[in-house]
Amino acid sequence: MELFEGIESRSSVRGFISKPVSQETIRKILNAANRSPSFKNSQPWEVAVVTGAKQAELSKIVYDLAASGVAGHSEMPYPKSYPDAIEERTKIHGAKRFEALGIGRDDAALREEMRLANFKFFNAPCTLFFFMDKSLGEWSTMDIGIFIQSVALAAHGLGLGTCMQASLANYPDAIRGCLNIPDSKKLMVGMSLGYPDEKAPLNSYHSARESIDTFTRWY
């Protein structure tokens, strides 16, 4: 896939077929992403690749927490409020996604089902979790963001789909516990990875973007 085409055609995938992703393929993706730039070449990213029985065990743990209403707490703090224009985009995103799926504003049960699909990893055969050492700061967070987008693009280039999932980061203690990861590692975000199910209703929605003129100043 040509680079520009890959960048422009990637979108979040929220429904997968059951075909497993081979370890060879995952290694190829991580090797490509490992070429990502980082502050002083510090390469602060740490990745947990979770498949098979462990993935099923972990899904049950986080699903049960989310379904029973345990709010959880992300170690990546959410802002108390957003600037108006950004708040507006997040609202439009939510509304358009429900609209595309034909889910009504008052259909609390379907909305909840959609939220909980996060914790079934959208049926992906593989889930990645990205960690960094808690001693690190914002530059490393930036580095890992770059790394994660490289993972998404490399996967896309091989015909796979991804969905980055902040929702999974709400249960860091449970996830670290299940994966035997030390408490000194901050859970940044999760990512579902697999072959896209083109027929999955959740994949029918494609997000929009503002024009570059809304965020660019020219001098």
Ligand SMILES: Cc1cc2nc3c(=O)[nH]c(=O)nc-3n(C[C@H](O)[C@H](O)[C@H](O)COP(=O)(O)O)c2cc1C
């Ligand atoms: C840091 C981050 C966290 C995200 N968390 C979630 C999530 O928990 N659940 C979800 O369905 N999508 C999640 N997304 C996907 C965004 O909703 C998506 O990237 C955005 O709407 C733009 O759509 P696109 O990725 O299809 O271009 C997340 C994306 C990012 C970058």
